[in-house]
Amino acid sequence: MSDSELHYLISALRGYLDELRETGVDGLPYDDDRKDPVVPFVVAEEPASMTTDVTVGEISGCDSLENIRRELGDCRRCSLGEKRTNLVFGVGNANADIAFVGEAPGRDEDLRGEPFVGEAGQLLTKIVLAMGLAREDVYICNVLKCRPPNNRNPQPDEIESCEPFLLRQLQAISPKVIVALGTFAAQTLLRTREPISRLRGRFHDYHGIPLMPTFHPAYLLRNPAMKREVWDDMKTVLKKLGREPAVAPKADEKG
């Protein structure tokens, strides 16, 4: 097999695995001895001790984004710092009513130093516009600030190093609503393993701020039919803010 065929295969497999993860599948069985019947996949179950409301601490709004960025500096708190091109801090209105939180920078974001500028980012921008807002009106950031190599899943030590800065950013902005984009952001922020399909569509509590989980724009690119659900979630967000959408797109025209 040639290098380009191998790359194509890996990228197709990664897309498929991302899709499984987005729909709540968080592992595939690996049975060395093949003693037991093979279960097709493992669906994430919420551990009994976890709730989807995060209530530890209060949002205080006393830090500034500039301070947080300065403190991050040329961050090497985890190994991703060695491999990144740019640290992707976050962009937008420091007093935004809505903060969108994704997973981690991809290749385009790593190169530009700005979150959500690739294909998925362009779809997010369209969603924001359909909501009657400009990209500059909202705040956009990720759980991780550096690109995981080959867009692999973020590792626990990377989340542990990076998430405190995200929390401080969100505390500084103190938005009226947080939108968690996709399984990883929603599950990380809410400390749950519940699948996104069950989390989305209703508000959860994140340190006193209403948080709406919804599907990731990259998932929508592969599953355009799910745009309907995301649009419903965005209308619920706008309702909470007392705002109307800019447009009322038909189901298959959204995004």
Ligand code: URA
């Ligand atoms: N996907 C993300 O989760 N974040 C980005 O910034 C880009 C793609």
